[in-house]
Amino acid sequence: MQPTHPLKVLKFCPKCGSPAFVVSGERSMKCLDCSFHFFVNAAAAVAALVANQEGKLLLTTRGIEPGYGKLDLPGGFIDPGEPAEKAIARELHEELGMKVQSVEYVCSAPNEYIFSAFSVFTLDMAFRVIPESVTGLKAMDDIIDFKFYAEDEIDFSLIPAPSIRQFVKNFFHP
Ligand SMILES: [Zn+2]
Structure with a gap:
């Protein structure tokens, strides 16, 4: 089965579309282009x-x-x-x-x-x-x-x- 966790699934920044969207900590991702910080919340x-x-x-x-x-x-x-x-x-x-x-x-x-x-x-x-x-x-x-x-x-x-x-x-x- 493919991984389903958001940190594994999301490939692009949802704000600017950049592929430079990387895992930053246990439950968040950060865009290296526009600095958008995305959190996985309940x-x-x-x-x-x-x-x-x-x-x-x-x-x-x-x-x-x-x-x-x-x-x-x-x-x-x-x-x-x-x-x-x-x-x-x-x-x-x-x-x-x-x-x-x-x-x-x-x-x-x-x-x-x-x-x-x-x-x-x-x-x-x-x-x-x-x-x-x-x-x-x-x-x-x-x-x-x-x-x-x-x-x-x-x-x-x-x-x-x-x-x-x-x-x-x-x-x-x-
Ligand atoms: Zn971005």
Whole structure:
């Protein structure tokens, strides 16, 4: 497999296009022509913990790569300028048509998300979400299905992201 780390993938300065774009330290690159200094930072992402009345947890089935057909929590990347609480409500609306009553931060975990052969280092933040309703939901956007699971109904090997596996385990064993 080709390396996916940004320091290995990026070949040209994204500002001036110079090929004199070199690694400078553990997580940055510098352009020798225009002095542009590029940093590899964590990208913020959110994941929702939504339970039904029986205490089963909502998991989605991914409809995009990486991990097409695998299990995930509802969520996604935070848009620039967007609060995390808004991002979680937006993602739940986009993926499931869910309206959110309340959102409470639980914990965070890092993850490496390889998208188009490029590693994005994320900081995934889990939120406990109380929805207005868990009926009338519909799988949309980048998911193809969803279901409420008891812990013993979950095949954890079908959850590719270690951060999401951790959030799901924490949910059942807080
Ligand atoms: Zn440059």
